[in-house]
Amino acid sequence: MVGRILRSADFQRVLAMPPRSRSTHFAAHHVPACPSVPAKPQRQVISTELSTGDAPSCPPAVDDLPAAAPEPAPQGQWLGLVVPKKHARRAVTRNLIKRQMRAVMASAGAALPAGLWVLRLKAPFDRQVFTSPGSVPLLQAARDELHLLLQRAAAPRR
Known part of the structure; x- marks a missing residue:
């Protein structure tokens, strides 16, 4: 199963990479x-002591700080979708394209490496060719192009 990318920090991290x-x-x-995990909010401790007491101590030296654990190897896939209104004006079209993106990722995801994936619509479909925003030809064209895109993405990098 493919998870969803939910945090904007993860979207920014993935989109900063070249396609x-x-x-x-x-x-x-x-x-x-793996997706980033939001930091847990620290509980505020209310003290009954006066603030004129001892001054706070200095932060610990860098050498005394615990070592950061390395990020675990990713297991599984997380998907984010970007379908801007600029390229798909009608909600029907945006939803159709997003459904196709999810369906193709679910079917072709096993061949793809684990990690964070963002599929982005970067150019609009021609309105002269696809007159209806939710037409079967548009659905088939988007699906075929997404299959080809993910087949190329699955190929080993040189």
Whole structure:
């Protein structure tokens, strides 16, 4: 199963990388990492002591800080979708394209390396060719192009 990227920091991290593969209308970005985890908010401790007491101590020396644990190897895939209104004006079209992105990722995901994936619509489909925003030809064209895009992305990098 493919998880969802939810945090904007993860989207920014993946989109900062160059596309792993491109097609006429889409781009696939990939980072071999796990999604970031939000920091737990620290509980505020209310003290009954006066603030004129002892001054706070200095922070610990850098050498005394615990070592940061290395990020674990990613297991699984997380998907983020970017379908801007600039390229798909009608909600029907945006939803159709997002459904196709999820379906193709679910079917072709086993061949792809683990990590964070963002599929992005980078150019609009021609309105002269696809007159209806939710048409079957548009659905088939998007699906075929996404299959090709992910096949290229699955190929080993040189």
